[in-house]
Amino acid sequence: MDLSAISPVLLLAALMVAATPILLAAIGELVVERAGVLNLGVEGMMITGAICGFITAVATGSPMLGFVGAALGGAALSLLFGVLTQYLLSNQVATGLALTLFGIGLASLLGQGYVGVRAPSVPKLDIPVLSDLPWLGPILFRHDIIVYLGLAIVAAVWWFLRHSRGGLVLRAVGENHEAAHALGYHVTRVRMAAIAFGGACAGLGGAYLSLVRVPQWTEGVTAGAGWIALAIVVFASWRPGRLVVGAFLFGGITVLQLNLQAARVQIPVEVLSMSPYIVTIVALVALSARKGRGSAAPGSLGQSFHAAR
Amino acid sequence: MKRRTLLATGASAAVAAAMGMPVRAEGHEPLKVGFIYIGPVGDGGWTYQHDQGRLAVEEHFGDAVETIYQENVPESADAERAITQMVLSGADLIFTTSFGYMDATNTVAGKFPDVKFEHATGYRRDHPNVSTYDARFYEGRAVIGHIAGKMTKTNKIGYIASFPIPEVIQGINSSFLHAKKVNPDVEMVVIWAYTWFDPAKEADAAKAMIEQGVDVILQHTDSTAPQAAAAEAGNVFTFGQASDMAAFKPSPRIASIIDNWNPYYIKRVQDVIDGTWESGHSWGGMAEGEVVIGEITDAVPADVKAEAEAMIAAITAGEYHPFTGPINKQDGTPFLAEGEVATDLQLVQMDFYLEGMLGDIPS
Numbered sequence: 001m002d003l004s005a006i007s008p009v010l011l012l013a014a015l016m017v018a019a020t021p022i023l024l025a026a027i028g029e030l031v032v033e034r035a036g037v038l039n040l041g042v043e044g045m046m047i048t049g050a051i052c053g054f055i056t057a058v059a060t061g062s063p064m065l066g067f068v069g070a071a072l073g074g075a076a077l078s079l080l081f082g083v084l085t086q087y088l089l090s091n092q093v094a095t096g097l098a099l100t101l102f103g104i105g106l107a108s109l110l111g112q113g114y115v116g117v118r119a120p121s122v123p124k125l126d127i128p129v130l131s132d133l134p135w136l137g138p139i140l141f142r143h144d145i146i147v148y149l150g151l152a153i154v155a156a157v158w159w160f161l162r163h164s165r166g167g168l169v170l171r172a173v174g175e176n177h178e179a180a181h182a183l184g185y186h187v188t189r190v191r192m193a194a195i196a197f198g199g200a201c202a203g204l205g206g207a208y209l210s211l212v213r214v215p216q217w218t219e220g221v222t223a224g225a226g227w228i229a230l231a232i233v234v235f236a237s238w239r240p241g242r243l244v245v246g247a248f249l250f251g252g253i254t255v256l257q258l259n260l261q262a263a264r265v266q267i268p269v270e271v272l273s274m275s276p277y278i279v280t281i282v283a284l285v286a287l288s289a290r291k292g293r294g295s296a297a298p299g300s301l302g303q304s305f306h307a308a309r
Numbered sequence: 310m311k312r313r314t315l316l317a318t319g320a321s322a323a324v325a326a327a328m329g330m331p332v333r334a335e336g337h338e339p340l341k342v343g344f345i346y347i348g349p350v351g352d353g354g355w356t357y358q359h360d361q362g363r364l365a366v367e368e369h370f371g372d373a374v375e376t377i378y379q380e381n382v383p384e385s386a387d388a389e390r391a392i393t394q395m396v397l398s399g400a401d402l403i404f405t406t407s408f409g410y411m412d413a414t415n416t417v418a419g420k421f422p423d424v425k426f427e428h429a430t431g432y433r434r435d436h437p438n439v440s441t442y443d444a445r446f447y448e449g450r451a452v453i454g455h456i457a458g459k460m461t462k463t464n465k466i467g468y469i470a471s472f473p474i475p476e477v478i479q480g481i482n483s484s485f486l487h488a489k490k491v492n493p494d495v496e497m498v499v500i501w502a503y504t505w506f507d508p509a510k511e512a513d514a515a516k517a518m519i520e521q522g523v524d525v526i527l528q529h530t531d532s533t534a535p536q537a538a539a540a541e542a543g544n545v546f547t548f549g550q551a552s553d554m555a556a557f558k559p560s561p562r563i564a565s566i567i568d569n570w571n572p573y574y575i576k577r578v579q580d581v582i583d584g585t586w587e588s589g590h591s592w593g594g595m596a597e598g599e600v601v602i603g604e605i606t607d608a609v610p611a612d613v614k615a616e617a618e619a620m621i622a623a624i625t626a627g628e629y630h631p632f633t634g635p636i637n638k639q640d641g642t643p644f645l646a647e648g649e650v651a652t653d654l655q656l657v658q659m660d661f662y663l664e665g666m667l668g669d670i671p672s
Contacts, residue, residue: 010520018513115351116533118556121541209509214534215541218508219349219381258510258517261500262467264668270503 019251025229028201035194040096043226044103049203074203343400354531362570384409445594449566454484467518565603
């Protein structure tokens with residue numbers, strides 16, 4: 001065993017990177033669920049965003065345009081879900097699962113011919129003074145811009161939900177769509193906007209995998225990250241602040257697992273490999289056990305709304 | 310009564326299908342050759358090379374042969390279904406190209422005695438219509454281990470391993486042995502990924518190694534993700550695995566081990582056409598042209614390159630075996646005496662590290 005080989009600074013820096021894709025996907029899904037819609041298609045939207053972003057980046061040579069393409073791709077796919085569930089009133093759970101399957105297939109199709117292609121690399125931010133700080137510099141200030149964008153989106157969502165009128169409307173729609181409708185708010189329109197935002201965020205998360213973390217296109221590149229994002233939303237009990245904790249916890253364990261192996265810590269590999277999932281399950285159980293007084297879930301979550309009812 | 314008739318008809322149809330009777334017409338041309346792949350054809354590694362073999366067969370035989378393939382077949386119950394499906398669609402010869410298809414291949418082979426099966430890297434031949442084939446990857450590992458030992462500055466070499474099976478352990482031991490010969494201070498850091506193909510995990514494993522001071526990475530997984538991670542880190546060298554991975558030349562990729570299945574596939578298809586196909590085990594290496602070292606780039610100093618080429622020549626000529634004693638096991642007990650050469654049986658049963666390796670093989 002040689003724990004000294006693990007540098008805590010580099011480990012924490014790797015954690016920031018590992019957490020970013022699930023953080024992005026989860027914050028989008030959080031907004032969707034706060035609006036009362038359960039979209040289980042996160043994995044499908046992520047992988048569609050991953051390939052859309054990759055194609056755009058390769059075609060234009062600009063990774064930033066790639067992320068724009070990813071957000072548009074994810075949003076487009078999510079609007080398909082929106083039309084089906086909000087206007088045609090299909091079952092949200094079934095439609096969301098179908099969206100995942102569809103998204104994975106669509107991404108494979110789009111990705112034909114992009115396997116093994118190298119994408120333009122995303123520049124790392126180098127802030128003159130801050131990046132050179134001991135400890136904090138490498139951990140916080142030497143990442144690519146998407147890491148900060150992810151955190152900024154979380155902060156913006158927190159402010160929007162808590163302090164803005166729009167956020168209040170969105171929460172009202174999610175808690176009780178009948179009441180929100182009676183007050184004169186357009187439930188369906190609010191929900192469509194939330195769904196599109198969720199899709200765009202999931203797309204960004206997927207593109208972070210295909211453009212920064214891996215970085216290349218291969219089928220199945222998201223490898224279940226979308227499902228983890230869904231779990232983190234529940235883990236966070238639909239609050240942006242806790243969402244960050246959840247994403248870092250999960251990303252951290254993945255990174256730590258590989259680092260411990262490289263440092264030859266005598267823990268069975270299988271235990272390390274399954275540890276992220278165990279921690280997620282334990283956290284979910286602990287959370288639901290602590291909340292004795294009902295669920296923290298939005299009141300109208302997963303229910304279809306029709307104005308004529 | 311009607312329902313019972315229907316059931317009976319259905320049952321007999323199912324039996325007929327299981328026996329493979331109505332679907333396989335006698336004496337049909339051309340010969341249909343099927344391939345079962347573990348990853349996508351575009352993985353740029355293991356499956357890509359098998360597919361190159363398939364294309365070589367098509368080119369060699371032209372209209373006399375028709376090939377079919379299925380990608381991304383998991384090493385689970387799905388494999389049995391996929392192989393059966395391929396038989397039912399009329400394949401006469403099927404190559405199943407991953408270790409984990411061993412049981413499925415033998416099960417299906419028992420049901421269809423007229424179809425020939427070739428299982429890559431396995432050892433079970435339960436039926437006379439099953440052959441196994443493998444390549445002596447450890448020969449190539451010896452050469453890149455030598456280069457790695459010379460190229461590392463931190464004296465830490467990383468090895469992204471897939472599963473703890475003899476084939477992978479041979480590779481770790483062979484490369485470690487030859488790195489140690491040229492650099493006694495060298496240490497090998499092994500990460501077991503428990504996958505053949507998972508780009509995100511392979512990239513993370515490479516990054517974890519680099520963060521811990523590894524500056525040369527060998528991989529026994531199939532994607533190019535570790536190459537990309539090394540390219541990003543800079544000052545880290547890698548080797549192409551299974552395929553040349555030429556996109557990462559001249560650095561980080563400084564050489565590669567290429568699996569060249571073309572000669573074997575063409576030979577076996579010819580055997581079926583000639584009616585001389587027999588069950589057996591083939592284990593070709595550099596001499597047979599099945600293991601090839603890709604271009605050694607200019608990032609490697611000329612003298613190291615010359616030494617590597619000399620080793621390739623010696624192995625190809627049969628003058629040098631990578632596992633030649635004296636070699637001790639990790640616990641210090643003797644494995645091979647002075648001048649003794651490992652037998653094939655010793656190699657296929659290898660389940661221990663050699664002396665000087667740190668850590669344990671997960672059981």
